[in-house]
Amino acid sequence: MAVTSKQPLGAAYSATQAISQAPKRKNLIAIFALAPALAVFLAFWLLPFSRLILMGAEADRSSGISAYFTILTHQQYLISLVTTVTVSFTVSLVAVGIAGIAGFFLARHRFIGKSVLVAILTFPLAFPGVVVGFLVIMLGGRQGALAQLSLWLFDERWMFAYSLAGLFIGYLYFSIPRVITTVMAACENLDQSLEEAARSLGANSWQVTKDVIVPGIAPALLSTGAICFATSMGAFGTAFTLGTRLSILPLNIYGEFTNYANFAMAAALSVVLGLITWVALSLARKLAGSNVGAPV
Amino acid sequence: MSSSVNIILTQCSRTFSGGHTALQPLDLHINAGETLVLLGPSGCGKTTTLRIISGLESPDQGGRVQFGGQDVTTLPIEKRDVGMVFQNYALFPNMSVADNIAYGLKIRRLSRSEIEQRLAEVMRMVDLEGFGERRIEALSGGQKQRVALARAIAVRPKVLLFDEPLAALDAKLRDRLRLEIGQLLRKLGTTAVYVTHDQDEAMALGDRIAVMQAGRIAQLGTPQEIYHQPANTFVADFIGAVNRLVVTGKGADGQLTVPGGELTAPHLQEALSVYCRPEDIEVVALADAQVKGRVLQSIFLGQSQQLMVDTGGATPIQVKASSRQHWPTGAAIGLTLPPQALFHPELSHSKLATTSAKEQANG
Numbered sequence: 001m002a003v004t005s006k007q008p009l010g011a012a013y014s015a016t017q018a019i020s021q022a023p024k025r026k027n028l029i030a031i032f033a034l035a036p037a038l039a040v041f042l043a044f045w046l047l048p049f050s051r052l053i054l055m056g057a058e059a060d061r062s063s064g065i066s067a068y069f070t071i072l073t074h075q076q077y078l079i080s081l082v083t084t085v086t087v088s089f090t091v092s093l094v095a096v097g098i099a100g101i102a103g104f105f106l107a108r109h110r111f112i113g114k115s116v117l118v119a120i121l122t123f124p125l126a127f128p129g130v131v132v133g134f135l136v137i138m139l140g141g142r143q144g145a146l147a148q149l150s151l152w153l154f155d156e157r158w159m160f161a162y163s164l165a166g167l168f169i170g171y172l173y174f175s176i177p178r179v180i181t182t183v184m185a186a187c188e189n190l191d192q193s194l195e196e197a198a199r200s201l202g203a204n205s206w207q208v209t210k211d212v213i214v215p216g217i218a219p220a221l222l223s224t225g226a227i228c229f230a231t232s233m234g235a236f237g238t239a240f241t242l243g244t245r246l247s248i249l250p251l252n253i254y255g256e257f258t259n260y261a262n263f264a265m266a267a268a269l270s271v272v273l274g275l276i277t278w279v280a281l282s283l284a285r286k287l288a289g290s291n292v293g294a295p296v
Numbered sequence: 297m298s299s300s301v302n303i304i305l306t307q308c309s310r311t312f313s314g315g316h317t318a319l320q321p322l323d324l325h326i327n328a329g330e331t332l333v334l335l336g337p338s339g340c341g342k343t344t345t346l347r348i349i350s351g352l353e354s355p356d357q358g359g360r361v362q363f364g365g366q367d368v369t370t371l372p373i374e375k376r377d378v379g380m381v382f383q384n385y386a387l388f389p390n391m392s393v394a395d396n397i398a399y400g401l402k403i404r405r406l407s408r409s410e411i412e413q414r415l416a417e418v419m420r421m422v423d424l425e426g427f428g429e430r431r432i433e434a435l436s437g438g439q440k441q442r443v444a445l446a447r448a449i450a451v452r453p454k455v456l457l458f459d460e461p462l463a464a465l466d467a468k469l470r471d472r473l474r475l476e477i478g479q480l481l482r483k484l485g486t487t488a489v490y491v492t493h494d495q496d497e498a499m500a501l502g503d504r505i506a507v508m509q510a511g512r513i514a515q516l517g518t519p520q521e522i523y524h525q526p527a528n529t530f531v532a533d534f535i536g537a538v539n540r541l542v543v544t545g546k547g548a549d550g551q552l553t554v555p556g557g558e559l560t561a562p563h564l565q566e567a568l569s570v571y572c573r574p575e576d577i578e579v580v581a582l583a584d585a586q587v588k589g590r591v592l593q594s595i596f597l598g599q600s601q602q603l604m605v606d607t608g609g610a611t612p613i614q615v616k617a618s619s620r621q622h623w624p625t626g627a628a629i630g631l632t633l634p635p636q637a638l639f640h641p642e643l644s645h646s647k648l649a650t651t652s653a654k655e656q657a658n659g
Binding site: 191193194196197198199200201202203204207211212215216 | 350352372373374375377378379380382384386387388389390399400403404444447448451457
C-alpha cells in the first residue's frame with residue numbers, strides 16, 4: 001500500500017488493524033440497514049405465507065384428508081379451478097386481440113380527439129372491481145340496457161350479468177385499458193426502419209404486420225396478457241357484485257373462509273391461486289425475454 | 297442485370313405539415329447504371345430526396361418520379377422494386393441471417409430451389425458464406441451491414457438506395473466496406489443512389505455527386521469537378537479544406553497582393569479573394585517564396601502534417617506538408633501557391649485553373 005508506507009510504523013499498524021476490523025463493522029451496518037426490510041418481509045410475507053402453506057396441508061373439514069389433495073379429488077373444486085383458469089385465459093386472449101389492434105391503430109394514427117379517446121378508453125383503470133360489476137349489471141342485468149331492448153323488441157328479458165358471460169365482460173372491461181396502454185407504448189418504441197425495409201422488399205401491409213410488427217411487440221403482448229390473466233384470476237370485487245353463486249376461486253376462498261370456517265381449504269385454494277398466477281407471470285417474463293431479440 | 301433504369305425527378309419538392317420546406321423544387325436526372333451520391337450536411341434535403349425516390353415519401357403536388365420512363369410517382373415503395381440499405385441496418389431481429397436475406401425472395405414467391413441458389417450467390421458476394429443460421433444479435437456491425445446489403449441485392453432491384461449505410465461503423469471498417477460496396481455496385485451495374493455526409497465516401501463511390509444545401513442542389517458533377525471546380529464557396533468549403541486569401545491590392549504586372557506576399561493569377565484579375573487547397577501549397581525556401589509567414593501550429597497526422605501559417609491575414613493559412621519536415625512554432629516559412637491551384641468558385645474564369653493544369657500535364 002503506497003499510502004501506509006509513507007507513514008510512521010505506528011500509523012501503518014493501526015491502519016492495518018482498522019482494515020481487519022472493517023468487514024465486521026460493515027456486516028453490522030448491513031444488518032442494521034436491512035433490518036426494516038427484513039422485518040417487513042418476515043411480518044408481511046414469510047410468516048403469513050408459510051402459515052398459509054402449512055394450513056393448506058391440514059385436513060379438510062368435510063373430506064377429512066389434506067385440503068390440497070381434496071382440491072384435486074373433489075369435482076366441485078376442480079371445476080371451479082378449471083373455470084377460473086379458462087375464463088381468465090380467454091379474457092386475456094380476447095383483450096390482447098381487441099386492444100392490441102386498437103392500441104396499434106391509436107399509436108399510428110393522428111386524429112382530432114385522439115387524446116380524449118385514449119383517456120376514455122383507459123378510464124376503467126380508475127374503477128374498483130365493485131363498480132365494474134355494477135356496470136355489467138347496468139348492461140346485462142334484470143333492469144339492464146340489453147334486457148330493456150329485448151323486452152321492447154321480442155317481449156322477453158335477455159340477461160347475462162349473473163353468469164360467467166357477465167364475469168367475462170367485466171374482466172374484459174378492466175383488461176382492455178391495460179393492454180391498450182402497453183401496446184401503444186410498445187408501438188412507439190418499434191423501429192420504423194424495419195417496416196420500411198420490409199416494404200422495400202415488396203411486403204404488403206398484411207405481411208409487414210405479420211413479419212415485423214407482431215414479432216416486434218410480441219414481448220409486450222405476452223407480458224400484458226400475463227398481467228391480464230393474473231388480475232382476472234384474483235379479481236374479487238366484480239365476481240362478488242355479480243353473484244356469489246359463481247363457482248370461481250376467489251369466491252370459493254371467501255366462501256370457505258366466512259361461511260364454513262374451513263380454514264384449511266381456504267388456505268389451500270389461496271396457495272393454488274397464487275401459484276398458478278405466479279407461474280403465468282414468470283413464464284411470460286421468460287418467453288418475452290428470450291424469444292424475441294431486442295431491436296438493434 | 298444489364299437492364300438498369302434511369303431515374304428522373306421533375307419538380308420534386310417536399311413541404312412538411314408544419315410548413316417547413318425540406319426540399320425546394322428539384323429536377324434530377326440519374327443515368328441508368330450510375331451511382332449518384334447525395335452529399336451534404338444534415339438537414340440539407342438529401343435523405344428527403346432519397347425517400348422520395350424510394351416511395352417512402354411523396355413529393356408535393358406537381359412533382360414526378362420516373363424509373364426508366366415509367367411514372368412511379370403514385371406507387372408505394374413495395375411496388376417500386378427498389379433495394380434499400382439503412383443506417384441502422386434494419387435487420388429483422390426475429391429471423392436468422394438466411395431468413396433476412398431471403399425475405400424479399402419469399403415475398404416474391406420464388407421456388408425453394410431458386411431461393412436457395414440466389415441466397416448462396418449473394419452470400420458469396422458479400423462474403424457471408426456459412427453465416428446463414430446465425431442470429432442477428434450474434435453479428436458485428438460490419439456483418440450486419442453486409443446482411444442488409446445482401447438482402448437488398450438478393451431481389452435484383454431496379455434501383456439500389458443507400459441511406460448513410462456506413463455512418464454507424466468505425467473508421468477502419470467503414471473504409472473497407474466502402475471499397476466493397478464500390479466493387480459490388482460496379483459489378484452489378486444497378487442504378488444506385490447513395491446518401492452520405494462523408495465527403496470521402498462520396499468521392500470514392502460516386503460516379504457523380506450532388507452536393508446539397510438547404511433543400512437545393514448546390515452542385516452536380518463528377519468528384520473531380522466538385523473538388524477542383526466547386527460551384528460556390530459552400531461546396532468548396534464542404535468538400536475538403538480550403539483557404540481563402542483576401543486580395544488587398546493589385547500590382548502593375550497583374551500580381552495580386554495578399555497578406556504576406558503576392559500571387560500570380562492571370563485568370564483571377566477581378567477577384568476580391570482567391571481560394572486554394574492546403575495540399576496545393578508548396579513549402580519552399582524563403583528566398584523563392586511568394587508568401588511568407590510564421591508557423592502558428594503544426595499537427596502531425598502520420599502521412600502528412602497540417603501547418604497553420606500566420607501571414608498577417610485575419611485567418612491563418614492551412615498547409616499540408618510532408619510529415620518528415622520539422623516546423624517548430626514561430627519558425628519563418630516560405631510558401632508558393634501555383635496559379636493553377638488558385639480558384640474562385642463564383643468566377644467562371646476559375647475554370648482556367650484546371651485547363652492550365654491539364655496543359656501542364658500534357659506538356
